[in-house]
Amino acid sequence: MKIHFFIKYDTEFGQDLRLNILADNESVSTSYGMNTADGKTWQCDIELDKHPVLINYFYSLDNSGRELRHEWQTISHRLEFNATSAKEYTVYNRWTDIPCDSYLYSSAFTDCVNRRHHEDIPATKYKKVLRLIVRAPQLRKGERLYVTGKSNSLGCWHANRALKMYEHNYNEWIVDIDAETFKEKETELKFIAVNDKGAVLWETGYNREIQIPDINDGEVCVYEMDQAFFEICNTKLAGTLVPIFSLRSKDSFGVGDFGDLKLMIDWVAETEQKVLQVLPINDTTSTHTWTDSYPYSCISIFALHPQYADLRQLPKVKDKKKATEMETLRKELNALSRIDYERVNNAKTEYLRIIFNQEGEKILKSSDFKNFLKDNEHWLVPYAQYCHLRDTFGNTDFSSWKGHERWHEQDRGILLNPKSKEFDDVSFYYYVQFVLDSQMRSAHEYAMARGVILKGDIPIGVNRNGCDVWHEPQYFNLNSQAGAPPDDFSINGQNWGFPTYNWQRMIEDGCKWWIRRFQNISKYFDAYRIDHVLGFFRIWAIPTTCVHGLLGQFAPSLAMTREEIEGYGLHFQEHLFTTPFIARWVVNRVFGPHADEVTEKYLSHEHDDIFSLKPEYDTERKIEAAFKGKDSADDIWIRDGLYALAADVLFVRDNNDRNKFHPRITAQLNFMYEALMDSDKEKFNRLYNDYYYRRNNNFWYSEAMKKLPVLVQATRMLVCAEDLGMVPDCVAWVMNELRILSLELQQMPKDPCVRFGELWKNPYRSVCTLSTHDMPTLRQWWDEDYDRTQDYYHSQLYRSGGAPHPLPGWLAKEIIVNQLKCPSMLCILSLQDWFAIDEKLRLADADAERINIPANPRHYWRYRMHVNIEELIANKEYNDNIKDLIKIR
Template sequence: MKLTFNIDYLTAYGEALVLNIISGEATAKAERHPMETLDGRSWTCSLSRTVKPATYIDYYYSVERRGSEARREWDAMPHRLEFANSRSACHVMYDKWIDMPSDALLYSSAFTECVARRKRELSAVADFGKMIRLKVRAPQLRAGQRLALAGSGPYLGNWLKPAGLRMAEHTPNEWVVSLDASKIDRPFMEFKFVIAGNDNDNIIMWEDGANRTVTLPDMKAGDVVTYELLQAEFGISLWRGAGTVVPVFALRSGGSYGVGDFGDLKAMVRWAASTAQHALQVLPVNDTTATHTWRDSYPYSAISTYALHPQYTDLRQLAPLKDAKRREHYERLRQELNALPQVDYERVNAAKTGYLRELFAQEWQAVSRRVTYKRFFEANRQWLVPYAAFCHYRDKHGTPDFSRWTGHERPDDGELKAMANPQTKLYKEVAFWYYVQYNLDMQMREVHELARDMKVILKGDIPIGVSRTSVETWTQPRYFNLDGQAGAPPDAFSANGQNWGFPTYNWNEMMADGCLWWTQRLGKMAEYFDAYRIDHILGFFRIWEIPADAVHGLLGQFVPALGMTREEIAAYGLQADTGRLTKPYITDSVIEALFGERADEVRSTYVCPLDDGYAMRPEYDTQRKVEAAFGEKPSEADTRLRDGLYALISNVLFVADRTDANKLHPRIAAQTDMAYAALSDRDKTAFNRLYDDYFYRRHNQFWYNEAMRKLPLLGRATRMLMCAEDLGMVPECVPWVMNRLNILSLEIQTMPKESGTRFAHLSHYPYLSVCTMSTHDTPTMRAWWDEDHERAQDYFTTMLHHDGTAPHPMPGWLAKDIVERQLMSPSALCILTLQDWLATDEKLRLADAGAERINIPANPHHYWRYRMHLDIEDMAQDQQFNASLRALIDGSGRRQEG
């Protein structure tokens, strides 16, 4: 069969178009076919292929310049060519170049598989002598709706056919109709697209604008001509939805085991659907088990980017233990742990792991023979075997630090191969971890499918980093800079910045294989979720990298960044010695101000004289050395002394570039320290100008280019809806990239992005955003209200437009007022914390608002243990509360449809 592809695209000199045919294998390279042109605008390519009716090929176009790809179409939704005519001999396609549309979120699986889920099917195979096929995209349609065609002439129904000619949705949001060209009795067709009900013949809406026309080409027997048309336009308001965010570990039901599990998550999906919500967002659910202590409760420090956390296993869905005494033992333990107000991470995980090991001994022989298990193992063995090996050696050596695994500091390919062979001893030693992950995978998939059935978008969370001691750093160290620490500069969460302890990424290595590490990671996540939050998207522009010998974040620098030469610094008029400004500024007055009555102790023990001041003694000249000297649990007085020494060490105006000793970076927030205060007024002015240029202007285009190398690859890896956490010190280029790639921003009214404002104006939020009032990193709405009465009064008066004195604590009616206003924002999604929803009901909410806090970012050793104070069953049965939520959501125009 002859296939001819035609497209109009105006190229520049030296550019050429390429047709890329996609195979069924996700990892396979596209089949490239150079195209031809006579005028640099009209491009064509003809191929001969053997095809069968009822099959199809997908393809996209790209622009090539000097032998490499310069640009490509939006290939998340490629062109589709169906072979839908049993008598076809020649197919001719007239295509249009497809860029990412402004409504790209409607093509995400969050919409096509959840909110507007419809049954899709290929066109029925026809037996026409000559066929015209029309393709059009109509992403505005909701569930229960279909596209049809109505037009002039008897064959097209003379505009009168009640529901037009039925079209087939053969790929998400793209509809196609096959027409018998011999029955069209004029040289052109005049028509419009209409929206019809799926179960009736009524036209719901006609397409906007003038009638469409297509002139029929000269055709011979066996010809099929396909026209790809401009998107259908309908007067439908923008979709907006509401949802809840809650950590899985925080869920509580009558049958859970002291921590939320995937069975509880199912119950939350049902509750969300019953209250007209469209989204349920969770925190990361990957395994964080490193030390088997409460420190592993931090969900953003995973030991595997694939493995799910064993604590989320719903034991109720597994076979019961046959031993009655052991069964009774675990049931008593379950009831005891489930009655606790917070998660006891260590006891819960010890109990659930113990239960799973006993159940493994009882059930493994049967489970290992299941077809579903064998399929799971084969589909996941690439990450599953190294994960099992990591867990095995972690427990065998009593540490996750693989540098201390004598003989196993690096993975042994022979041992990994043996661990994948059921006949070996090593396989039997690690099979427990296969069993655990198999159960978790099945349970999480069931949650995902239930959410899709109920039209609830399940939204996951992608941490920006991985644990320094993780499967990935053990097996793929080339992707990481293990000599640095990722974190964040000072912000509203922490005056000293945040040190997350993660290694930073070696982006040169990651880009060398097209970000395969990221695309595979996202591909796995898409098996469980239809939307995701990119934690700290700023890290894809630049990451805040902190030296390995630093404790807090002030001594970090952005990577990559354009360091400054000493000549550049001098050109700003800074007259101070730049060599001296990279060393801590320590004088008697500084020591007296920081340490008071312990100043003499500092002078005699921690510093030594240098010129007209002091330097840190070698044994205390880094924050890590100071940390080690004071131990894990210093007294309150010694903690103040230690923190003062940290501040002394970071009292510099510049930090040295991590790779080029001849370049410097101004120290973040240096104006708050005494090294800055000691400058002359002239030098302060010069430093301020240099500082502002460096942090707010120097890198905009540079960081834009960095992000555009990485984020498009992530965006095309899956069709999950991409949402970003874009808080903090946000460069001007961040919204440029997010707008171009249709990534949803995060908008929090109490953390405005407009400088000089105290509160954000809800009406100014962009449509492509997620609106919320609090997050897991902030106080809840109620706690925030009582933190600062003056601030609350300002909000009460200027944002809520109420008279009088703001009430404290926050009454339910006021919480409902704030929630209602959040819901009315233009944002595509309004996703509130469960605590903020509950705040609207004074009878249901937790009495102590402070006990609802999930995380305190300023504390790097925070214990993540918050749990709901009531069972999901009780919340779901509270008719008054749920009716109130439905009314709020209905009134805002965010209710469920279809």
């Protein structure tokens, strides 16, 4: 089979185009160099020994063997070999970059919202074939594409004689026409969309004109055409955010599970919403205590949390006494207003072990289990051994696991051998993940069938003592901690404790670790939120000696030399500016009546009225250790004061080059800054603003573009990002270029010149919301700051008089209507904010609805719905109310 490929692409001297054929696993199987006579039209002729059903391929641009760029790979070119008489194919392609409407190619739209069933292309017996290929992403559910035109072969502009096209790839349609029926050398045509009721929608714009080429017997001539365009409004969807652990049904086991997720999908569909967003669902079991309730500290980027197992989908416990005990415990735990994390997880683990002992032998021999193990063994085998060792040694400090300080690849074989003791040790963990995977896949398939987009969450970090670090330590830097600089959530910054990534190592192997992570989550979701997308540009790296985040620095970033600092006119006094500034007046102001005690016990006198922290208290971690178990108000006062002293520097030394420096974040709140002369303050402010808002922009753009393009194209999930915080300009450049949806909160505007965001300015490619899981709910926010609420009441709701407190349901509804009417593609509100519109339904205590408090690193994640999902589904009055609101969307 001979194939002739042609594509137009303007190149510069030294640049070459390549044709890349994809294997079944989407990797490049064969790459061909192309030829050109003018640097504009490129050609490649190949001959296939075998006769495949189809090939997928893409084009790339090279210079001296180095790839400069390639086409959008989420949807590649596809060529079917269905012409029975064909001996050769001549293909005219068009270069495809990421389209502005790339979201319409996501599985969120193709598999959920605009769900259509693809048909096999019928075999073509024509001697000469003219094939037309066109993309039509705007078509909705129940619509299909036809082509009609001027010539008799195309139906003479009659819609009822138009040629039916076949969707052979996502949003891409194809038709084979008998070329011998064309009597003319050129013709005109248009594409039309026909829905399942027979309604016809014609493509807009001028008629398309095509030349009918000379086609030989046994030849298929393929024309890839410009995208079809129809006057169809942009789709806007509404949805709900709720953690799975927060779900409550009549029969759940004290925590939401994957069975409850199906019920919640029913409620979302019942209210005509289209999106259900959840928090991370990965296993976080580290200590077997409530501190593991933090869902963003996963021990495995692949493993699902055992707490989400729906025990109702498992076989019954045969021991009747034990079954009765478990049912009694289930009812007790399910009646609690909040999650008892430890009791729930202990009970579920016990139940799973009982069922494993009953049914495990049969399950492990099943073909479904064997296929699961084969498909997931890369991560599952190390994970299972990690869990076994964690429970054997009683901790996750794998540096203390004698003989198992890190994963040994040679252990894989024996851990997969069903006849070995080692297999017996870990098989329970295989089984649990098999159960979780099958249940979550089932929920995902259920959501797609109901037209609901399940949206997941990909945390930016991993637990530093987790399986991922133990298994593949080359990808992590354990000498620093990831976090976030100070923001509205935390004035001292956030220290998540996660290791930072060794991005250089990750980039060297094509970001395989991240690609596997994204592809794994695509088994369960059709959209996802990238938690803290800023981390792909730069992460806030904090020394391991720190508790808070004030002494962090962006990594990577362009640190400043002494000469650069002095170029701003600021005389750089290295020792003074990089060590804590502790003057007598500072101690008096910070510690008040405790000043003398602090001076004597914790400080050393240097000279004049200047002090330093004693060596045993000169880092935040040392201070933390010294005050462990001391919870009196005076002890906390002194501890926090010492934290403030330890962070009171003007510059932080660079982690990689001790001769370079970073201005300390929010240094203007420091005592060192206060001690500067006014002229030096002005110089420092100019330096500070240049550093944080201008100096690194292009550098961070290039860093993000080394990582994000390959990741967002690794799956067809709809990509959304949490882009809040200290956002440099380059973030918007990258997100726009890669078509990533931004997050828009009216209460946290990205424009520093306004107090509240202007909803009508929200970009279409965005997610709007009123609150996230890290924020107060709408009702809490309303009562937090009366002056701010009054301003919002006047300037955003255009109402006079005093704002009512607490927030009445009718006013919550008005606020939500404004969100629903804004241009954002997705409006996803927390379940608590949806509840706010109904004073009969919502909780009386608004504070009981809070999910997380970021300023508290030891927050207990235990919020649960106060009503059963079954009751929610049956509440017709409330559900009709939501449906009426969503019609506004």
